[in-house]
Structures are given as structure tokens and as C-alpha cells.
Amino acid sequence: MVLLSLKGVQKNFGGVKALRNANLDVSPGEIHLLMGENGAGKSTLMKIVAGMFPRDGGEMLWQGRSVSFSQPAEAASNGIAMVHQESLLAPHLTVAENIFLGRETTSRTGWVNRHSLQSRAARLIADHKFPLDPGARVDRLTPAGKQLVEICRALAQGSSLLIFDEPTSSLSESETKEVFRLVKEFRDRNGAVIYITHRLDELRSVGDRVTVLRDGETVHSCLLSELSSEQLIQHMVGRPVSSIYRREPLPPGDVLLRLQHVTRGIVEDVSLEIRAGEIVGLGGLMGAGRTELCRIIFGLDPLQKGTIEVNGHPIHPGSPREAVAAGIALIPEDRQHHGLALRMPIAQNITMPDLGRVSKFGVLRKSEEASLAGEYRDKLRIKCASTTQAAGRLSGGNQQKIVIAKWVARGARVFLFDEPTRGIDVGAKQEVFEQMDQLARSGAAVLMVSSELPELIQVADRILVMRQGRLAGELPGASTQQDIMRLAAPPSHSTTAIHTN
Amino acid sequence: MQRIQKLLPLFTLLVLAIGLTIATPNFLTEVNLASVARQTAVINIMALGMTLVIITGGIDLSVGSILAVAGLLGTMAMKDGHSISYAIVVGIVVGLICGVLNGLGVSIFKINPFIVTLGTMGIFRGVALVISNGLPVHEVPAGFAFLGEGNILGIPTVVYILLAVAVAMHFLLENTKLGRYSFAIGSNPAAAYYAGVPIKFHLTMVYAILGLLSGLAGMIEASRLMIGQPTAGMGYELEAIAAVVIGGGSLTGGEGSVIGTLIGAFVMGLLSNGSDLLGISPYWQQAIIGAVIIAAVGFDELRKRRLAQ
Numbered sequence: 001m002v003l004l005s006l007k008g009v010q011k012n013f014g015g016v017k018a019l020r021n022a023n024l025d026v027s028p029g030e031i032h033l034l035m036g037e038n039g040a041g042k043s044t045l046m047k048i049v050a051g052m053f054p055r056d057g058g059e060m061l062w063q064g065r066s067v068s069f070s071q072p073a074e075a076a077s078n079g080i081a082m083v084h085q086e087s088l089l090a091p092h093l094t095v096a097e098n099i100f101l102g103r104e105t106t107s108r109t110g111w112v113n114r115h116s117l118q119s120r121a122a123r124l125i126a127d128h129k130f131p132l133d134p135g136a137r138v139d140r141l142t143p144a145g146k147q148l149v150e151i152c153r154a155l156a157q158g159s160s161l162l163i164f165d166e167p168t169s170s171l172s173e174s175e176t177k178e179v180f181r182l183v184k185e186f187r188d189r190n191g192a193v194i195y196i197t198h199r200l201d202e203l204r205s206v207g208d209r210v211t212v213l214r215d216g217e218t219v220h221s222c223l224l225s226e227l228s229s230e231q232l233i234q235h236m237v238g239r240p241v242s243s244i245y246r247r248e249p250l251p252p253g254d255v256l257l258r259l260q261h262v263t264r265g266i267v268e269d270v271s272l273e274i275r276a277g278e279i280v281g282l283g284g285l286m287g288a289g290r291t292e293l294c295r296i297i298f299g300l301d302p303l304q305k306g307t308i309e310v311n312g313h314p315i316h317p318g319s320p321r322e323a324v325a326a327g328i329a330l331i332p333e334d335r336q337h338h339g340l341a342l343r344m345p346i347a348q349n350i351t352m353p354d355l356g357r358v359s360k361f362g363v364l365r366k367s368e369e370a371s372l373a374g375e376y377r378d379k380l381r382i383k384c385a386s387t388t389q390a391a392g393r394l395s396g397g398n399q400q401k402i403v404i405a406k407w408v409a410r411g412a413r414v415f416l417f418d419e420p421t422r423g424i425d426v427g428a429k430q431e432v433f434e435q436m437d438q439l440a441r442s443g444a445a446v447l448m449v450s451s452e453l454p455e456l457i458q459v460a461d462r463i464l465v466m467r468q469g470r471l472a473g474e475l476p477g478a479s480t481q482q483d484i485m486r487l488a489a490p491p492s493h494s495t496t497a498i499h500t501n
Numbered sequence: 502m503q504r505i506q507k508l509l510p511l512f513t514l515l516v517l518a519i520g521l522t523i524a525t526p527n528f529l530t531e532v533n534l535a536s537v538a539r540q541t542a543v544i545n546i547m548a549l550g551m552t553l554v555i556i557t558g559g560i561d562l563s564v565g566s567i568l569a570v571a572g573l574l575g576t577m578a579m580k581d582g583h584s585i586s587y588a589i590v591v592g593i594v595v596g597l598i599c600g601v602l603n604g605l606g607v608s609i610f611k612i613n614p615f616i617v618t619l620g621t622m623g624i625f626r627g628v629a630l631v632i633s634n635g636l637p638v639h640e641v642p643a644g645f646a647f648l649g650e651g652n653i654l655g656i657p658t659v660v661y662i663l664l665a666v667a668v669a670m671h672f673l674l675e676n677t678k679l680g681r682y683s684f685a686i687g688s689n690p691a692a693a694y695y696a697g698v699p700i701k702f703h704l705t706m707v708y709a710i711l712g713l714l715s716g717l718a719g720m721i722e723a724s725r726l727m728i729g730q731p732t733a734g735m736g737y738e739l740e741a742i743a744a745v746v747i748g749g750g751s752l753t754g755g756e757g758s759v760i761g762t763l764i765g766a767f768v769m770g771l772l773s774n775g776s777d778l779l780g781i782s783p784y785w786q787q788a789i790i791g792a793v794i795i796a797a798v799g800f801d802e803l804r805k806r807r808l809a810q
Contacts, residue, residue, distance in 0.1 A: 320694060320696070320697050323697075324696070325697070330695060338691045338692055340689070341685055341688035341693065341755070342688070342689065343688050343689075343755055343756075344684060344755075348681065348685070352696040352698065353696040355678045355681060356678075359677075362677050363676055363678075364676050364678065366676070
């Protein structure tokens with residue numbers, strides 16, 4: 001029996017066809033992977049199923065009945081629940097309050113019965129052995145904890161179909177395993193799961209069937225075991241991916257970035273050197289202090305102890321402004337919040353760190369700005385109709401290129417990449433790697449933080465591993481994932497806690 | 502279609518003007534139009550500065566109080582025997598100082614601009630009342646009326662001032678680093694900070710400019726009434742904010758334009774002028790203007806939602 005069946009679903013946004021002909025069949029007791037590049041229409045399709053968007057064409061059958069949900073509540077009451085990429089919880093309420101939000105038990109007089117709410121939540125949590133405290137406030141939870149709350153909410157609704165939109169993109173390894181355990185448990189109770197992911201490495205451990213979307217069309221659907229990873233990528237990008245890019249290391253030049261005994265907060269006594277032409281990987285578990293180290297170097301958090309030298313000159317950045325002036329660039333993990341002004345034109349994003357270059361006495365020279373933006377659009381192969389388009393209109397990969405472009409235009413020489421491939425599709429990832437390579441070739445020093453071990457191994461000349469705020473060791477570029485994990489894992493085998501305080 | 506919706510404020514203004522021309526013979530007269538220009542100039546000049554502040558995602562509730570302090574100290578300078586031009590400079594500098602204080606509160610002490618200016622709204626007003634002991638200053642030279650009520654080549658002096666301010670603000674917004682950074686800060690303050698934009702300096706500048714313009718507005722107001730009053734300009738802050746919002750400015754920052762604000766201020770000016778001409782009670786005028794503000798923002802939200810889809 002088929003639980004959910006989508007036939008020829010279409011959806012337009014303005015003049016853009018997000019979905020042309022999407023087909024999907026999901027049965028109870030299966031984990032169905034939905035794969036495709038960014039912009040292939042995966043999230044759009046799932047939002048139609050969950051009642052967040054109306055569809056413009058095609059058919060949707062739910063338990064054999066033709067349906068169209070006009071709002072999420074309608075889909076939820078039919079047993080469809082979606083766990084989102086970004087948490088959609090009320091941060092100031094407790095875990096229990098969030099789980100039953102909108103479906104609180106009330107007394108006859110209309111008061112919410114906190115006690116029964118709490119105990120029902122506790123029962124649900126104990127039932128699934130979640131490491132959650134029903135009375136904890138949601139804003140105190142880690143991303144993984146928040147995701148668990150969303151899953152609890154879906155379970156409490158008695159859903160028969162759970163939709164996960166890239167649930168693990170912000171989770172650590174052990175948290176990811178926890179999510180997988182849950183997903184499988186739900187399947188074993190005859191629930192159906194649709195699981196959207198970018199990550200090729202994780203899908204084998206969780207999926208049963210796979211459906212691939214490309215440009216809004218279903219191009220392939222089969223048992224996962226019938227498909228090799230290469231075939232899968234080929235279906236996703238629509239062309240064979242030439243052999244995986246591997247960087248030729250250069251003879252390193254002068255030391256551009258030197259840290260000595262850098263200490264602040266969790267980061268303790270970190271010393272390292274990066275030379276011109278080098279790409280150095282920085283691996284470690286979530287919370288090992290990698291992002292925090294980047295923040296210190298970029299002046300977001302001032303140093304407590306130690307020294308930072310750029311090209312031989314000691315700096316003591318108290319704000320990004322000073323770090324930028326010293327030639328440091330940060331490509332932040334959260335591109336949309338920290339990297340770009342999404343509503344502003346591409347050109348204005350590119351010139352933002354260095355407006356002085358296109359202005360005189362505070363007055364902008366707009367033609368210079370336009371030609372500069374055009375130059376870097378071509379250099380970084382940013383795909384856009386015009387540099388006057390809003391940056392937010394572009395795909396994740398192209399947005400990432402704008403962030404890189406603005407620093408290249410600024411003439412930065414030390415590049416800190418924090419999770420540069422997060423939320424970027426397979427094809428664009430290779431381009432980002434190539435750009436990192438070009439930066440190194442043009443004499444920049446590159447530090448790359450990544451939780452994706454294969455990426456570190458593929459791109460970095462050498463890999464530094466952090467553990468609990470300290471440097472745990474250094475490995476050559478072509479190391480194995482096991483080598484990295486051995487350095488990254490804490491000595492005791494405690495799992496990462498869900499609660500932060 | 503989207504372009505048409507963007508022009509909605511302009512349409513509203515034209516419809517109002519045409520409607521009033523047909524409905525009453527007194528609207529399209531030199532006397533009446535000059536009076537509309539004079540009446541709206543004070544709000545308009547403050548609204549232009551407010552546009553800049555609102556673009557950065559901020560707000561300034563203290564402009565009415567700044568107007569009062571500046572007008573009061575300016576007229577007191579004349580009372581003490583200083584020249585008219587000296588007094589005008591005094592008013593403008595007082596406004597500038599008040600604006601810098603607001604700016605420092607917002608940028609250095611990182612207090613929410615609503616709170617900072619809610620506080621200074623009371624402080625500046627209180628200072629004006631203390632200095633004047635609550636009494637207005639009447640002793641101003643007759644020549645001072647030229648600023649608010651005079652004409653140059655048959656056109657009110659304030660129109661020239663408004664035009665100059667509008668052109669300067671438009672240039673500032675579209676063609677200077679300060680304008681660009683204002684949009685950047687309002688669009689995404691974190692991204693601007695990460696890009697090394699000197700946020701504190703620019704935020705202070707933005708509030709300082711609004712303070713300066715409020716000081717100028719204070720002198721024009723004093724000149725129109727030929728009096729310096731500690732209670733002048735009460736509620737003007739909301740009218741200035743309303744003008745920006747009707748003209749397409751967004752209180753969440755990153756959006757706003759000089760043209761839009763000018764149109765917004767004139768829409769409000771025509772509404773009140775038209776009500777006067779048509780004999781609608783001033784009590785109703787407030788309700789009408791309130792409804793127009795909500796309608797303008799409501800339509801703008803609809804437009805944006807459609808744009809986002």
C-alpha cells in the first residue's frame with residue numbers, strides 16, 4: 001500500500017518553475033531519501049506536502065484519497081509532520097510547552113494545565129529515551145536538542161509521515177547517530193519517513209529507497225541498494241562528475257598567519273602557522289573550539305592571552321574592522337546572517353568591505369563600483385543576470401562566491417573559511433574548492449574549518465585537529481578519516497551532551 | 502504591476518490633489534498651496550532626517566523635543582540681542598548636540614534606539630521647560646519671520662530650504678559612503694559588522710544629522726509662530742515617522758527614500774489641509790490620518806509578500 005503518492009506536481013514562483021513534474025511514492029515502514037542539488041525543488045515539494053504552499057498542478061494522494069492541504073495544521077491533523085532545517089520553535093517556552101504548542105490540555109475554565117503538560121511530555125521523552133528535560137527552556141538547547149523537540153512534537157501528534165529537511169546539517173557526529181536511531185525506530189513502528197539530504201556519506205546508513213529530483217523533475221526512483229554513489233551523483237547533476245578534484249600542493253611561501261598561545265574562553269593555548277600558498281584544514285568535533293578560534297582571529301572575540309601575527313606584524317584585533325584592515329577575511333558558517341546583506345544588490349555586497357576604493361571624500365563613484373563588481377563577478381564566475389540583483393535571489397553556491405568575492409576585492413591575504421560548503425550542492429562545492437585553490441595559488445593563506453572529513457582530506461595540504469579547545473595534533477593532507485577521528489575524539493568515551501547548561 | 506504598486510504613494514498624493522481641486526475652489530490657489538508648503542515644511546525636514554535613521558533600522562522619538570529646545574535657545578539668543586543668523590546657527594547646533602547624544606546612546610552604549618530616544622524625548626523636553634521656566638519667549642525681531650513666513654521670488658522661503666535639504670539627503674543616501682553604510686547596517690547589521698563597516702561612527706552620524714535637521718526645523722517653527730515655546734513640537738515625532746512609513750520606509754530597516762518621504766509628508770499635509778477646506782472636524786482629521794498610515798503600510802506589506810513569492 002502506498003501512503004503518499006505525488007503525481008506530476010507543479011509549482012511556479014513568479015516566472016520561475018520550481019517544480020515541473022515531481023513524482024514520489026512513499027509506503028509505510030520505509031525511509032525514503034529525497035535527493036537533488038540545491039534548487040532542485042526538494043524543499044518546495046515537501047512544503048507542498050506539509051501544507052505550507054499550494055501546488056499549481058498535479059495530484060497528491062494521501063492514503064489513496066486525493067487531497068490538497070491549505071495550511072500546515074490541516075496536514076498535521078492528517079498525520080503529516082515536518083522537521084525543518086531551521087528550528088521553528090518558540091525559544092522562550094519550555095520543551096514540554098513546545099511539544100504541545102497549539103494542542104495544550106486545558107481545564108474546563110480554559111486554563112492550561114501545566115502539570116499534565118509536563119508529565120505527558122516526560123512520558124513521551126522517556127518512551128523514546130531522548131536526552132531531554134521537559135522543563136528546560138528551548139533557547140538553552142543545542143541545535144540537536146531543538147531537533148529532538150521538533151521530532152517529539154511530530155510524534156505527539158501521532159503522525160504517520162515524518163518529513164526531515166536536512167536534519168543533520170547542524171549536528172555533530174554523535175547527534176547525527178541519535179537522529180538516525182530515531183528515524184529507524186519510527187520506521188520500525190510502521191511509520192513513513194521522507195528524508196532530504198545533501199550528504200552522500202550519511203545516506204547509506206539510513207535510507208531504504210531514494211528519489212532524485214533535478215530542476216523540478218523526478219529523474220530517478222529506486223531502491224537505494226540498486227544505486228552506486230557515482231550513479232546517484234550523476235542523476236543529481238545530470239552529467240558524469242569528472243574524477244574528484246584533488247589539489248596540487250604548492251611550495252609554501254612566507255608565514256602569513258602566526259598564532260602563539262592564543263587563549264580565550266574554550267580556546268586554550270593554540271599556536272599555529274600558515275604560510276602563503278597553503279590550505280590548512282581544521283578538524284574536530286562540534287564544540288571543539290574551531291569556530292571560536294576563527295572568531296578570535298577575526299576580532300569578534302578579543303584575545304585573552306597570546307599573540308596573533310599577520311605577515312610578521314603583531315595585531316590585536318578588537319573588532320572585525322581591525323582584522324579586515326590587517327588583511328584577514330572570514331567566510332562565516334552562517335552566510336545568510338553574517339556574510340551577506342541579502343536584500344542589497346550583489347555589487348554593493350562585493351564593495352561593502354572596501355567602499356573607500358570606489359569613493360573619493362566619502363562620495364561613491366558608481367561607475368567604478370559597477371565595473372569592479374563586474375570584474376569580480378567574472379573572476380569568481382558568479383552566475384547572475386546582473387550585479388544589481390539582490391544577493392538573496394541567488395543560490396547558496398553563488399551567494400558563497402559573493403562572500404569570497406568581497407574579500408578578494410578587498411585584497412585580503414589570510415582567509416578563514418568556516419564550514420564553506422554548508423548548504424551548497426555537489427557541483428558548487430567543487431567550485432568553492434577550486435576557488436580556495438586559486439586563492440592559495442595567488443599567495444593567500446587559507447584556513448578551512450570543516451566537519452566533513454572527506455572534504456578536509458580532499459582539499460587541505462595538512463590538517464590540524466582541535467579537541468576541547470586545544471590543538472590535539474597535526475596530520476598530513478592525505479590522512480584517513482580514522483586518523484582524524486582518533487585525534488578529535490575526547491579520551492573518555494562520553495557522548496556529546498545535548499544540554500549546554 | 503509591481504512598479505505600479507511601488508508608485509502607490511505617488512498615486513495617493515495625485516488623487517488627493519486632483520480630488521481637492523475638484524471638490525473645493527480654494528485648494529488650487531497660490532495662498533493655499535503656499536500655506537500647505539509652510540505647514541508641511543517642518544515635519545518634512547524632520548522626516549527626511551528620520552528616513553536616514555529608519556533606514557539603519559533605528560527610530561528617533563525625541564525630534565519633537567529637540568525642535569522645542571533648539572527653537573527655545575535660538576529665540577533666547579535673539580532676546581539677548583544676538584543677530585538672527587547667529588540665533589539660527591544656535592538652534593541648529595543645539596539640535597546637532599542633542600542628535601549626537603542620541604547617537605552615542607545607540608552606538609556606544611548599545612541601548613535600543615526606541616528606549617534611548619524615549620528617554621531623551623523626556624530629557625530634552627524637561628531641559629526646555631527648566632530653562633524657560635515653562636514660559637514662551639516672545640521677544641524676537643520682526644525680521645525673523647522671513648525664515649518661516651517670508652517669500653523669495655514669490656515662493657515661500659521654506660520651500661527653498663526643503664528643496665535644498667531634500668537634494669542633499671538624496672545625494673547622501675544614494676551617493677555617499679554614509680548612505681550606503683546606512684542601508685548596509687539596516688539590511689543586516691551582523692553582515693555589515695563582519696565586513697568591517699565602522700558601525701558606531703556611522704550610527705552616531707545618522708542621529709546627529711537628524712538632530713541637526715530637527716534644530717533647523719525648530720527655528721522654522723519658532724519663526725512661523727514668532728515665539729520660542731518649550732512645549733513646541735509635541736507629537737511631531739510620530740508625524741515624521743508616519744511620513745517615512747507612508748513613503749515606503751520600513752521600520753525593520755534597509756528601506757526608505759527621499760522621494761517617498763516627501764510624498765508621505767505631502768499626503769499627510771494634504772489630508773489635513775483638505776479636511777480644513779472641506780470643513781471636516783479636526784477631531785476626525787486625526788482618525789483619517791491614522792487610517793491612511795495603516796492602509797499605506799498594509800498595501801506595502803502585500804506588495805512585498807507578493808514580491809517574495
